[in-house]
Amino acid sequence: MIRLGTRRSALATAQATWVADALRGLGHEVELVPIVTTGDVNRAPLEQIGGTGVFVSALRDALLADEIDIAVHSLKDLPTAPVDGLTIGAIPVREDPRDVLVARDGLTLGELPTGALVGTGSPRRVAQLDALGLGLELTGIRGNVDSRIAMVADGKLDAVVLARAGLARLGRLGEVTETLDPIQVLPAPGQGALGIECRAGDSTVLAALAPLEDSATRAAVTAERQLLATLEAGCTAPVGALAEVVEGEDGLELWLRGALGTDDGVQRLSANGPADDPVGVGRALASELLERT
Template sequence: MVLPNVMSGLGARHGLYTLSLISLGAGWLSTWQSNWVAAQLREDGYDIEIIQISTSGDVLDGPIGAIGSQGVFTKEIQRSLMANEIDFAVHSLKDLPTDDVEGLCLSCVPLRETIGDVLVSSAECSLHDLPPNACIGTGSMRRAAQILSQRPDITVRDIRGNVETRLRKLDEGQYDAIVLAEAGLKRLELFDRISHVIPTEIMIPAVGQGALGIECRRGDAHVRSVLDVLCDDRSFIAVTAERTMLRALRAGCLAPVAAWGRFENNALVLTAVVLSADGTERCDVEQRCELLIEERDSQLSQAAGLGRSVAAELIGLGAEEMIAQARGA
């Protein structure tokens, strides 16, 4: 595991900004995320103070869906933002709820990492090569439903904890394999733990997977301008389509909903699926739109329109009923 050197590249001082670290006990991935953002801004000459904030999602045990609701990893951080205790916060974007929080905004999305999911197993095999009745660990209903859609004979069991905890549970033999985001293992340089990259034809990623989201106070124009240097427009536009679709479905980040927004030449393409909890039913939609105006705000608006259009088509195919049934499963 390699973390960025956050003590170098200080340059001229532009002012002090605080950056929240969104885990209890500094898990590898959340540490990497916060340190990476801090390092980028320090290279531009800003002083950054990293503050650890523990969340209910970090300290409570059991399946995420049973802890309460979406946002278990973000609410405490957002309260700190609104209380002016920090200036901005780094989130794993797939964990950030899509509902607006008054006074806050998603200000920046840096260049997105790889979007896919990977199988981690001591056997170094693919999903289809796992033996019958193998036990796979995942805390995601989206992953579980897509696994069962391909391999109904597989036993899917809940797993909690950060990356290092999940890998330890696998190594202890509690599971035959686990599914993790490829982006996290790549950022931590744990390439040797990847047994198989699951193709997107088999498993579409979570909304926002592979992307970081930097949140700040909507009215803080100076901080927003500082953060803008980290923003990758195409990544921001693609995840806007995904997040708008999820919000229009009123599904939340815990539902069996997957989406992948990407650019193909000048067209924005959004592929989405909603599944039943057991993977036996699914609604698949793919739409695209041409982004002819280069100005970012206009493209973000078009991306949001694409997300709403995809959601409407999914609803017409019965997605709302599947989501409701999955929540009661």
């Protein structure tokens, strides 16, 4: 029996259930174990309570205490620093990493009027949306997908910006009024990808997770998260990143785009390198961004 720890939210449960079903399809027995995290019970802004890492600490504690065997994380919520005794046993194929708009009256970003009230709890989104110069009024929000979309339905907000992957996993893509082009708004590092964490020495669990691994997704998110780590920025920092593995003349290449919000606006750069050196690509782009700011 594999004990799979998950937060209780609808999205976390949907993600955990997807992993559980994949493992069951491979012949394993899986039990879901609900875990309550600090981020679930404290509704203060994330930057005040320790960043999005507050969603994962309780899961990691349960892993280290041998109360669960695996934990499923949204990689955009996972701190970049490793934890002794734990490892990411598998990173499955990624969902669409882009951000989306859910707006009143089916409006797109460009159709929202000047002064429209747009909700997002992400400094990354705020920095990039401000840089577009659309005259939007951006306001911080917290809560699950249901409560955020309800703010639009109830007329409290004109629109909210969310991760497309979450809506896809919840079967709510029909409520999206626009998928945002990464040229406008780069997603968070790791957005749309899941990280399945386990104890580093648990060879049985590692073997069970191996078929779920997608090497291209791991390379892409490793580069994105290395960019974040090299910038020494937390998960709530105004950093956007998106990488993809493509076929180059000399084999597989990794292309990485990054955006860093500063007092002067948003600095955007890109870099590329061998697909088997995602750490190097991420470090190189981060260094260049730091030189430009």
